[in-house]
Amino acid sequence: MYRDIEINDLKDKLSNIKIIDIRDRSDYKKGHLPGAINVPLDKLIMDEKKYLTIDEVYYIVCKYGKQSELLCEYLSSLGYLVVNCIGGMEAWKGELVK
Template sequence: MKNITAAEFQVVNQSEEVVLIDVREKDEYQAGHIPGADNFPLSELGTSYTNLDKNQPYYVVCQAGGRSARACEFLEAQGFDVVNVTGGMNEWQGEVAK
């Protein structure tokens, strides 16, 4: 599984167009998310992943990195190109606050 820190993702996100999937639950996502992130809750990913394009690389984020790692393992097994954003929103919020 490919990994990237939230700080590294912030640089990539500013320099190129990326597709970010937030796998937190809907209420967590609605409470605050990275601009442009699409919400695909991990609890629904087993069915909703069919809406994703296998020709598109995806970055995957959650609150701390655990759920996004599980989502990446699942999506990789389905043939997707994914990168886990380690540290998740916890690290992202710390980076944005700098």
């Protein structure tokens, strides 16, 4: 089972967590959360072992929070520790890195 967090509740945690932005590369380059790495959804689904380890917690973010929710359901069924960022990047009110 995965957990949910409101995306704006990440502001105080950004330096201590692993964030994976599953949007496509062009959206990621327009602006992303500080410290987030970009692994587009299709790449992550095709080879999650390349990007994830079972013993780490990953915060998954997408544009609106829907794709990340579905991905979190899938990854948690495989045993990964994942947190869905509710609202996605559209709800983020903090600084963006470009």
